[in-house]
Each structure stands twice: as C-alpha cells, then as structure tokens.
Amino acid sequence: EAQVTQNPRYLITVTGKKLTVTCSQNMNHEYMSWYRQDPGLGLRQIYYSMNVEVTDKGDVPEGYKVSRKEKRNFPLILESPSPNQTSLYFCASSLRQGVNYGYTFGSGTRLTVV
C-alpha cells in the first residue's frame, strides 16, 4: 500500500532532550515536507526537500533540523525541544516538483514537550 509512515504517533518528552521523528514513504516520491498544525494557525511548513541531499527552510524552521540521505526517508530532528514545539506534526510527500501533484500525508505525530 502506498503510504507515508511517521513514527511515533504520540510522544511526550522533557525540555532539552533531543528527539527524532521518522518519516518514510514507499512511493519513490522526490518531494518531501514537514508541517506543524496548531489550533487557529492551520498548517505551517517547517522544512522541505526537493530530492536527496536537497533541503530548504519553510516558514517556521527555527529549532528544527532535517536530513535527506535517502529518497524514502526524511527525519525531523529537535536538538533541544522546548514547550512551544508542542504540536501535531505531519510529514508529506509528492511525486516531484510541479503544480499538478497533490500531497500524500502521514497520520501525524502528536508531540508534547514538558
């Protein structure tokens, strides 16, 4: 089944403890992206990647890192999480850069930083 898989689904952590949220897609998509979803703010893009070893900042990149060493994987790294990073995170992918392609989203990771 074609899908984007995120792990974990739920995570509670403490301030300052490094964590990684994994994202993997099995559709050979070139384009991948991370979003956070907050009440009243909708979806905001954190980072995106056009292809392997090509990443760029979205609208809210501060406090996050990403890497794209393989086409299928696009992990999101929080080096020193803070409570304002408590949010619902989504990974998404698309076949390639281009206006006609929609996104496939993962099921989300609900992160709580205390």
Add this chain to the structure above:
Amino acid sequence: GDSVTQMEGPVTLSEEAFLTINCTYTATGYPSLFWYVQYPGEGLQLLLKATKADDKGSNKGFEATYRKETTSFHLEKGSVQVSDSAVYFCALSPGGSYIPTFGRGTSLIVHP
C-alpha cells in the same frame, strides 16, 4: 505572497443538507488548486484538485470549480452525511515551483 482564505468554522449542518465552504486565493501566475480533508485523528487526504481556469474537480460527491475571475475555489456537496464531518483545507500550488500554501481549515460538523 501567495495566500488562501477560507471561511471560518465550524460549519454545522443537518444530514442531507447542501454544503458550501468558501475559498478564495491570491497568487501570481496560474496556480493549481486543491481541497484536502482531515478526518479526526488522521492526516490530510487529497479530496480533489483543479489545474486550470474553469476546471471542475470532483470526488465522493464533492465538487469545486476553479474560477479565475473571482479567484475562488468553493467546495460544494449536494447532500452531506454524518461521515463527512471533518476539517477541510483549501490549498494552492503556485506555478514554477512546488511550495504549496494551505488555508487554515474549516471544520464541518454534520448532525443526524
């Protein structure tokens, strides 16, 4: 820059009522337009899309027409069901690059 404006929710309807969720956009060039749906506890799913002016996207009884003259892409359904209760996001993908812009989402609640 590009932007998408959706009507504020929640939209509350009775089963079998007619649904309209308004979406207007601002963009340079000729964007593609999308509607996504997010059911409780899940990620967003692509519902329908339109890639040029006057195109109509449709899926699962939902429709939206790309209106360049009014820069709108309103979502409609003739008869909603309880199972349509979800959050709906309008989005655009601008020409020349693929950095999509999402609206803030409109919550739909359908009562039996």
